[in-house]
Amino acid sequence: MSLSFGVAQILNALALASLITILASGLALIFGLRGAMNFAHGALYMLGAYLGYSAGRSLGFWPALVFVPIVMALAGAALEISVLRPFQGRTPVDMALITLGVGWIMEPAVYYWWGTAPLSVDPPPSLAGSVPILGTMYPAYRLFLTGVGFGTCIALALWLKNTTSGMHTRAVSHQAHISRMMGVNTDRLSMLVACLGTAFAGFAGVLAGPYLSVDPGMGSTILITCLIVVVVGGLGSIGGAIVASVVYGFIQVIGAVFFPSAAVLAPYLLLIAVLIWRPQGFGRGRVT
Amino acid sequence: MRTYLVRAVLGLICLAVSTPLASSQDAGPIKIGLLIIDSGPFATMAKESERAARIAVDVLNREGGALGRKFDLVIQSHAGSPASAVSAATKLAQQAGVTMITGAMPSSHALALSPKLSSLNVILIDGFSQTADMMTRGCAPNYFRVTPPDPVIAAMMKTYVAQSGAKTWNLISADYASGHTFAKQFSEMVDSLGGSVQQSLFAPQGTADYGSYISQLAAPAQGLMVTLYGSDAITFAKQQKQFGLFDKYKVVLGNGFAIESQFDALGDTVLGVVNTLSYHYTLPGKRNADYVATFSKQAGRVPYYGDADTMVGLELYRDAVIKSKTTEPAKVREALEGLRSNTIYGDVEMRAADHHLLRQLGMGEVVRAPDGRGVAFKVKFLKTGPELYPPPSPECKVR
Numbered sequence: 294m295s296l297s298f299g300v301a302q303i304l305n306a307l308a309l310a311s312l313i314t315i316l317a318s319g320l321a322l323i324f325g326l327r328g329a330m331n332f333a334h335g336a337l338y339m340l341g342a343y344l345g346y347s348a349g350r351s352l353g354f355w356p357a358l359v360f361v362p363i364v365m366a367l368a369g370a371a372l373e374i375s376v377l378r379p380f381q382g383r384t385p386v387d388m389a390l391i392t393l394g395v396g397w398i399m400e401p402a403v404y405y406w407w408g409t410a411p412l413s414v415d416p417p418p419s420l421a422g423s424v425p426i427l428g429t430m431y432p433a434y435r436l437f438l439t440g441v442g443f444g445t446c447i448a449l450a451l452w453l454k455n456t457t458s459g460m461h462t463r464a465v466s467h468q469a470h471i472s473r474m475m476g477v478n479t480d481r482l483s484m485l486v487a488c489l490g491t492a493f494a495g496f497a498g499v500l501a502g503p504y505l506s507v508d509p510g511m512g513s514t515i516l517i518t519c520l521i522v523v524v525v526g527g528l529g530s531i532g533g534a535i536v537a538s539v540v541y542g543f544i545q546v547i548g549a550v551f552f553p554s555a556a557v558l559a560p561y562l563l564l565i566a567v568l569i570w571r572p573q574g575f576g577r578g579r580v581t
Numbered sequence: 582m583r584t585y586l587v588r589a590v591l592g593l594i595c596l597a598v599s600t601p602l603a604s605s606q607d608a609g610p611i612k613i614g615l616l617i618i619d620s621g622p623f624a625t626m627a628k629e630s631e632r633a634a635r636i637a638v639d640v641l642n643r644e645g646g647a648l649g650r651k652f653d654l655v656i657q658s659h660a661g662s663p664a665s666a667v668s669a670a671t672k673l674a675q676q677a678g679v680t681m682i683t684g685a686m687p688s689s690h691a692l693a694l695s696p697k698l699s700s701l702n703v704i705l706i707d708g709f710s711q712t713a714d715m716m717t718r719g720c721a722p723n724y725f726r727v728t729p730p731d732p733v734i735a736a737m738m739k740t741y742v743a744q745s746g747a748k749t750w751n752l753i754s755a756d757y758a759s760g761h762t763f764a765k766q767f768s769e770m771v772d773s774l775g776g777s778v779q780q781s782l783f784a785p786q787g788t789a790d791y792g793s794y795i796s797q798l799a800a801p802a803q804g805l806m807v808t809l810y811g812s813d814a815i816t817f818a819k820q821q822k823q824f825g826l827f828d829k830y831k832v833v834l835g836n837g838f839a840i841e842s843q844f845d846a847l848g849d850t851v852l853g854v855v856n857t858l859s860y861h862y863t864l865p866g867k868r869n870a871d872y873v874a875t876f877s878k879q880a881g882r883v884p885y886y887g888d889a890d891t892m893v894g895l896e897l898y899r900d901a902v903i904k905s906k907t908t909e910p911a912k913v914r915e916a917l918e919g920l921r922s923n924t925i926y927g928d929v930e931m932r933a934a935d936h937h938l939l940r941q942l943g944m945g946e947v948v949r950a951p952d953g954r955g956v957a958f959k960v961k962f963l964k965t966g967p968e969l970y971p972p973p974s975p976e977c978k979v980r
Contacts (some may be wrong), residue, residue, distance in 0.1 A: 376726060506812045508811075
């Protein structure tokens with residue numbers, strides 16, 4: 294294997310991991326605070342991608358990258374008010390089924406507006422070319438995606454660690470009752486986290502446009518990946534989700550190169566192995 | 582006594598339930614079941630499949646239907662797995678009372694459905710799958726196919742591959758039945774021409790990142806053969822362009838990859854690809870011209886190969902119903918076997934020995950559309966069915 298081939302594979306793994314990281318972080322954040330696995334997350338990501346397609350055509354890629362997460366944050370507020378808050382206290386299975394239902398409602402709505410034919414989004418002209426890296430020409434958009442993906446997660450980690458609202462989020466995810474007794478407004482915090490989680494899904498959707506095809510199946514496909522990553526990373530753990538995303542990316546790439554016939558099974562084998570070896574996942578607990 | 586009573590009541594209930602269905606097929610509209618997939622990569626074709634079938638039914642009904650009855654379309658969507666396809670077909674046959682099924686049917690679905698058709702008492706006319714297995718072990722009495730199968734596609738490509746001068750090939754195919762059988766057929770064909778296949782990769786359905794596959798395909802070869810479908814094809818095309826993969830090859834061939842129904846999304850990512858072309862709206866004949874005019878009026882675009890295959894499947898069914906004077910599947914099956922019919926493809930024959938339609942197939946190159954917006958096919962050649970189809974396999978048992 295040549296150096297340039299190896300470098301390309303590492304970059305491929307990181308590009309895939311970065312997209313999954315953004316999505317899985319949003320999912321982990323909501324789970325950490327609400328204890329609800331949001332099965333509508335894949336559909337929210339798909340909605341973000343379609344909104345990104347439309348906004349990109351009328352406003353351009355860069356405005357879409359700002360505009361769509363804001364719209365999706367509003368969708369997150371609606372999700373919080375209409376689903377997460379009224380059903381808080383229900384069992385995890387109930388919440389999973391309810392959010393799955395929300396996703397199933399959103400999908401036909403997307404079909405209605407945009408149709409079922411796949412759509413394509415071009416990268417912005419400044420990122421359309423390739424750049425030389427250690428003897429290989431590598432697409433600039435993938436490098437941008439990798440940087441933005443991991444940069445977003447670092448920003449999220451800094452927010453959780455260094456701000457009052459971040460500290461409150463960590464506190465509520467560990468001991469909601471005590472946090473409330475200490476004066477933390479959990480409803481307001483939950484609203485913030487739901488908005489952030491869905492904004493992340495929308496952000497990932499816009500970023501995915503020039504990377505993948507925008508199509509009706511994109512949400513359900515990536516939801517399974519995200520669930521694996523969140524479980525492997527440790528339920529509700531942001532740091533764990535980042536590590537698990539990178540491991541997932543490398544497993545996919547290594548599998549495709551060296552064990553192509555088993556590549557499709559690799560994520561599930563990882564899930565089984567982690568559940569046996571370390572059932573709590575890579576992370577140290579919720580929202581860490 | 583009580584047991585007999587229970588049996589009698591159950592028998593009466595069964596009779597009550599089945600009688601309306603049975604009689605409904607002797608009068609009233611002739612129900613045609615359409616399977617569509619509403620999730621996964623094939624979901625992208627759902628609306629188009631439905632529209633193609635609706636237009637085909639409209640055309641046939643305007644021509645008088647069959648036996649003085651009109652055709653009626655019953656749509657059944659499913660999740661896209663072989664099991665869900667069987668379940669959807671069962672619902673169509675047992676609840677909706679259809680006697681003929683068509684629609685979106687990847688090869689794995691066709692393989693799962695074909696053994697069930699006799700017990701469901703339905704005819705299936707497949708205008709979708711390509712696997713070679715349906716010409717051999719997958720053959721079934723009530724299964725008929727309109728689409729050209731992989732061995733025929735490989736045979737058709739042979740002339741082109743020989744002419745291209747490319748001796749070394751890389752392949753990327755979908756990691757399911759059709760992709761594997763086609764890769765095998767293509768590799769054998771390249772070997773027979775004295776060439777070699779250097780890499781044959783298989784990508785799972787729904788692959789998000791083709792980067793690792795593209796890096797492997799960058800290893801030098803003269804020709805690249807791409808057999809990816811639906812949204813997977815679009816993702817691969819887009820990502821290869823960012824890597825400049827196609828520029829490294831002398832010739833890039835596509836099988837189900839660069840197709841007209843996805844040209845809007847594929848754009849110039851597939852410029853120069855030479856893809857299989859089983860139908861083009863410019864095909865000669867008045868019947869095709871009339872169909873193109875009707876389709877264009879209703880859909881706002883010319884028909885593509887999937888639309889045309891749906892139309893031809895229904896034309897054949899209509900002709901078989903008229904010939905057999907009934908919709909009873911056993912009789913329609915007999916009528917379909919060896920049926921010679923004038924369709925939008927011209928005069929074609931449904932071969933009795935393996936239930937495959939001997940129809941045209943060729944190749945087209947993706948070029949810029951004449952108006953400069955988007956891309957279009959330039960027909961390179963079209964061959965007739967008898968030139969391409971191999972003799973029926975002795976493995977194929979249709980009786």
